[in-house]
Amino acid sequence: MLRLLATSLYLHFQRTPSHLRSCATLTPSENPQTVETLYQLSVDLQKVRKLKGWVLRQNPAYAEEAAQLLKDLGASGTVVSTVLTSHPEAVLCHPEETLAQKNLWMSVCPNKKELVAIIEKFPASFFTFSNHDNQRDNIAYFRSLNLNKRMITKLMAGAPQSFGRPVEQNRDMVRSLQKTYLDLGGDEANMKVWLQKLLNQNPFVLLKEPQILTDNVVFLRERGFGTAELLHLLSKLKAFVIDLNPESMRRTLGYSKDVLGCSEAELRTIIVRCPALLYYPEDVLAERFAGLLAAGVSMGQIAQTPTVLELTTQIVNYRIQRLKGRGYDVRSSSLDVLNGTKKDFEVSFGRLQLRRERPLFNPVAPLKDD
Structure with missing residues (x-):
């Protein structure tokens, strides 16, 4: 055998x-x-x-x-x-x-x-x-919201789980988003565009529970954020507001307030200018604060341009060194030039170069003869 x-x-x-x-x-x-x-x-x-x-x-x-x-x-x-x-x-x-x-x-x-x-x-x-009937029902529902086909396709690709579940669950979440947007003073005429941008940025928002959004808005309101500021955060952060929770925001806000040495009112202003501070963990913020301080940047400069905290320490150091090579000292100048995407920075860097190379025109200097 x-x-x-x-x-x-x-x-x-x-x-x-x-x-x-x-x-x-x-x-x-x-x-x-x-x-x-x-x-x-x-x-x-x-x-x-x-x-x-x-x-x-x-x-x-x-x-x-x-x-x-x-x-x-x-x-x-x-x-x-x-x-x-x-x-x-x-x-x-x-x-x-x-x-x-x-x-x-x-x-x-x-x-x-x-x-x-x-x-x-x-x-x-x-x-x-997944369930083809659920998929068809969800496609029909999102088309009823006047979302174009390309947007629906992106949702199916980015968050297929949301199309495999009963349409009622997606309907509840969308209605919660729409209600919050309108309750905060959002313009109904712009709601479709706002919703489409939100879903495009993070299609997984559909898989969240509506109560999460309510809890986050209540927490921020209790911290003193006004209706207009909340609408700004909801529009600026879009799906990130859904991904947060009161406890994580409480820790982050407390840490930022202590490090910056600012008041609650000043912290709210900083958050409105840089909503990303709400969702960065403390260890990430600690590293970025330390990197900026090591480069000679002051806390006052950071508070003035908090969006610089959206950049990783590696990117900040690289940009500071490039600017330093052109004679731009971030320690005594605005940090705005550091901000933005790689393309934004290159444009700002190019403008600085033009200003250095362009000869100054003296209107009272005598003209040279031919």
Whole structure:
């Protein structure tokens, strides 16, 4: 019996393509058809084995069908390989489910090319199936809010869980957001744009409980923030207000107040100017304060331009050194030039350079003769 088993295994090994024996090193528990198909599709089998080797042991699997669906959408061989390498679970999806998913997404996606781009970036969102009825109901609901199809597609890609759950849960959260916005004096005519920006910034806001928003607004109101300031924070922070909680904000506000040595009223002004202070943990703030102080910046300067705390210490130091090379001393000048994205900084840096190189014009100096 043992000899027969050994012979059988030997013959099976000999029938296995050489590239699977040498490169893929097929193990007895793996599905040889899946491994062979993925190899032919140039999928990184070594990476799949390291991160999600269990997928290769499943039977049945539909690697050819998953690849063909992507190709039918216009995906190149490279894209197919990238998708199946990063999300090999796609080969376990039944072809009927995958086809239904494609039709569902195409009902809101402008064209196949954009859908392929979304699948390449968010393969798990497309190949993770949930209740199709819930998905259809949620799509219909968000369309009733006059959100455009592209926005709905981004929501499905960024937070697929919100589309797989009953539509009533999403409706409750959206209504809570809308009510809070209006109660704080928001303009109803601008509410659609505000909601769309919020969902675009953080689609996971839909998975939060409405009570979280209420608790955060109550806490900030108790700290002295007025209605207009709360609306500003809600609009500026958008989904970050949902991600916070009273306890974390209490710690952060207390730490910032102590470090800056300011009053409650001054702290509120600083927060309105830099809402990010509400959600940075104490250890992050401590590192950034320390970095600025080490560069010679005073607390007064930081209070005057608190948005500089939105930058990491590494970025701040890099920008300070570049400015120093041009003769700009942040210790005695405004910190505004440090702020913004990389592009914003380069623009500000370029303006400083122009001011240094542009010759001064003296209106009373005599004109030179030709």
